[in-house]
Amino acid sequence: MGACTMGMLRVLPFVLLMSVSALAQSPTYGVGRTPSAEEIRAWDISIGPTGEELPTGRGTAKEGAQVYRAKGCAGCHGATGIGGTSPILKSKAGPDVELWARGRILPLRSPFATTVWDYINRAMPLNREGTLTADEVYALTAFLLYINDVIPEDEILDAQSLPKVKMPIGDRYASLPEWKPRTPRLKGYPY
């Protein structure tokens, strides 16, 4: 788990104890409809760091390379993930360069491989969002992680293995300080 979540988890229970006890009661207005479990599954496209929402399916980088060509990804992102008009998907700098200096590249810098899966699934390809199958999303995710030297070419990604992918950033990113109302964000800053 990333360093950013730990600070929050330590402090928030106190905030929540106060509010939750008051909240665990019956609804006040009775407005709104209860969605079915199936409806929630269909609407819920968030894939969090644990990957608990991931659907069944599987894919490898080799399959992903084919999907990348077939779905026209190269049209915007370049044949190798570099050189298109859209965000580059592969670092131009090699692994000898410090990670934070290698550019803001999703499959390289995100602390969780789930972020890559989530974004391809919800937002790609442009104007045809939501048309990729789960297998295709697994395959594309594997392809992007492979071209950034995060996983080997033959690694099979599925709901179990994807959340376990070790991303190069590890926990080398700044923790987010707890937010409190009516409080300056950074002590000692000249404001």
Place this chain on the structure above:
Amino acid sequence: MGSKRPARREFLKSGAALAGGFTLGAAAPALGQTPASPAMIKGDKDQIAYGDRSRFVTSVRIPHGGRPSPDAFGLVFHVATPLQDSVGMITPSSLHFVGTTRGSFIPDIDPREHRLMIHGMVDRPLTFTMEDLKRLPSVTRLHFIECAGNRSSRRATTVQETHGMTSCAEWTGVLLSVLLKECGLKGGASWFVAEGSEEVKGASSIPLAKAMDDCLVAYGMNGEAVRPQQGFPLRLMVPGFEGIFHSKYLRRIKVVDRYYMNYNDYGHLDQEPKVAALGFQIGPKSVITFPSGAQQLPGRGFYEISGLAWSGGGAIKKVEVSTDGGKRWNNAEIKGTAYRMAHTRFSYMWNWDGQETELQSRCTDEIGQVQPSRAQVAKYWNKPLDPSFSVPGLDNTIQPWRVASDGSVHNGNA
């Protein structure tokens, strides 16, 4: 009182003479006793249904950040508000800035089909129609929204270029805390994910403490429905937070127990803890909108210096103006009520002596945060103060405007 009367009468007389001179000059020889009438705007159906401003008022938004907006495909990119022409604290909906992360087509949503689902760590997941939401107790609040990338630069000329990615509107809707209480929060919940229904379904993690404090699910903006460019039919307001959190076309809220590392969240990560700490909540900020860059003062004499101040920390408590490049600071007048996380209009009465000088403003908010200068911030980060110094995190530094002796106004950061 009595001694003031003649002065007032003098003023009225000269004012009447001025007004008379105006209309008479444009009219045929006046034979009667009333000034000639101006040209007419003929009534037409559209103008009766939804009126336009005068054709003589031409203030418009401009693309911001170097990309055309719209582009050849109809994609909309950043668009900045003409703050140099603004009066009062409300930005007209038509002039409210637009920020889009990767450029977007504006979704054309039928509000009868739109739903908001709240689920995750709640006792009772619920789906709301727009009609449902309008049945619930509402609040109406003034709030600014500012893009995190709203910063002055050496290349900028006008206040629209330096500060135009902030706007302020009156928002109406249901407090998110009301909806979450209706669903019942489960123990251990600490964050929520807000998601839009546009093509990329942009999603952000937001602290649950903020939801319970003052987040607002807004369907109204400036007395009518939220505009499509602003998230019709439903926009999440996260008062005082960076613009990106104010999710447009809100379709889903998922209550979770951790920072969910959505695409937007990963984009927010930083290596430096202090830079990360400066994210989310916007610092105290102000800018003089008149006189501002590229405007022209006709000559020495009296001017009301006017500007806007705002802070993510709460209400603006104090605004100060310097007319000598920051040597002396004078209290400005706050116009009307300073609302929490809202643009606040200030003014300072100034007699310009015709000499070159520099105008600055700085504000203090209700929790005592004072807007810093670039020099203070550079010192904090241990960086040399030169024009290329880029303020880390959100740039809320003081904007200097240089008034040349010919009355032209220039960006003091240039």
